[in-house]
Amino acid sequence: MKEQKHSESLFPPRKSPQIWLTGAGGMLGRQLAEELDHRGVPFIGTDMEVDITDEKIVMNFMARHRFNWIINCAAYTAVDKAEDEPDAAMAVNGAAPEILGSAAALRGARVFHISTDYVFNGKSDTPYTEVDIPDAVSVYGRTKLSGESALLKACETAVVVRISWLYGVYGKNFVETMLNLMSEKEEIAVVADQLGAPTYAGLLARNIAAFVGGEALPAGIYHYQDKGRISWYGFAREIQRMGIAYGILTKKCRIMPVTAEEFKTAAKRPAFSVFNTGKIQRELNFSVKGWKENLKQYFEERKDLKK
Numbered sequence: 541m542k543e544q545k546h547s548e549s550l551f552p553p554r555k556s557p558q559i560w561l562t563g564a565g566g567m568l569g570r571q572l573a574e575e576l577d578h579r580g581v582p583f584i585g586t587d588m589e590v591d592i593t594d595e596k597i598v599m600n601f602m603a604r605h606r607f608n609w610i611i612n613c614a615a616y617t618a619v620d621k622a623e624d625e626p627d628a629a630m631a632v633n634g635a636a637p638e639i640l641g642s643a644a645a646l647r648g649a650r651v652f653h654i655s656t657d658y659v660f661n662g663k664s665d666t667p668y669t670e671v672d673i674p675d676a677v678s679v680y681g682r683t684k685l686s687g688e689s690a691l692l693k694a695c696e697t698a699v700v701v702r703i704s705w706l707y708g709v710y711g712k713n714f715v716e717t718m719l720n721l722m723s724e725k726e727e728i729a730v731v732a733d734q735l736g737a738p739t740y741a742g743l744l745a746r747n748i749a750a751f752v753g754g755e756a757l758p759a760g761i762y763h764y765q766d767k768g769r770i771s772w773y774g775f776a777r778e779i780q781r782m783g784i785a786y787g788i789l790t791k792k793c794r795i796m797p798v799t800a801e802e803f804k805t806a807a808k809r810p811a812f813s814v815f816n817t818g819k820i821q822r823e824l825n826f827s828v829k830g831w832k833e834n835l836k837q838y839f840e841e842r843k844d845l846k847k
């Protein structure tokens with residue numbers, strides 16, 4: 541675990557912690573750790589030092605603490621590599637959520653779990669709701685889908701939130717990849733026939749922290765992403781526009797639209813990843829903002845981090 545203020549391995553927590561945050565060194569995990577810290581919510585953040593694929597380790601860890609929530613941000617997220625490493629992906633994405641769910645159920649705790657739009661095949665042309673039938677088209681998607689159902693079976697009070705195209709200031713992500721490529725190259729190719737919406741980790745973290753700190757009754761599956769729909773190509777164009785406005789890019793690079801067929805990747809991705817987010821707004825009181833507004837917020841947050 542890297543730099544975690546309340547991490548067990550670095551500092552003993554101030555009060556008896558109520559939240560176990562797994563994957564606390566990852567992109568979403570770090571953002572959430574920062575948000576919980578900011579709100580003064582006691583938590584213990586862990587990464588590989590508490591291997592969530594090991595049932596004995598998880599059970600022992602749970603027995604030593606009194607958590608009321610496990611927020612699971614740990615995952616195997618290398619989507620293309622997963623095609624060659626299905627067992628490794630299944631252990632973290634498919635089996636570990638069940639282990640966490642069983643441990644939570646045994647100890648009277650709940651699980652807040654993050655899943656993905658990749659559980660769908662992307663053949664729809666209307667925003668996916670929580671009652672739509674998943675049909676994953678990649679190993680990563682299948683392992684995440686299997687983790688969702690195993691968790692919900694093991695722990696009926698669990699909350700599963702599917703998100704899409706996650707980006708945040710603490711990880712490798714599409715926005716940073718684009719900014720790097722745009723500053724190095726004269727021309728780049730970006731997929732224009734996959735539609736979806738990004739998920740800004742900053743706002744997602746605020747929503748999760750507010751939810752687990754509140755009354756928090758509902759359970760089940762929810763869809764969350766920023767408002768509006770866009771292709772990767774459209775997203776890249778806006779990243780370039782803001783990159784120039786924020787003085788990060790000093791020149792314009794040509795952005796060429798290509799099809800997913802032309803831009804070969806090991807794993808297949810859904811062509812349509814737009815969610816209906818009505819349920820999470822109504823039942824969990826999550827705030828949803830437009831993707832452009834969130835992207836601007838990201839650039840602001842990035843600017844503050846670099847100071």
Ligand SMILES: NC(=O)c1ccc[n+]([C@@H]2O[C@H](COP(=O)([O-])OP(=O)(O)OC[C@H]3O[C@@H](n4cnc5c(N)ncnc54)[C@H](OP(=O)(O)O)[C@@H]3O)[C@@H](O)[C@H]2O)c1
Pocket residue numbers: 562563564565566567568569586587588589590591592593612613614615616617632654655656657684703704705706707711
């Ligand atoms: N990134 C996206 O575009 C995207 C899109 C949709 C949904 N999601 C979902 O969003 C969630 C957060 O994603 P993210 O991008 O923040 O992930 P991330 O940056 O890859 O972080 C995942 C974390 O999990 C840790 N981890 C892996 N295996 C573990 C194990 N066996 N035990 C304990 N910790 C382990 C990793 O530690 P190490 O670094 O030490 O391996 C890493 O810190 C995941 O559930 C992901 O599936 C992501």
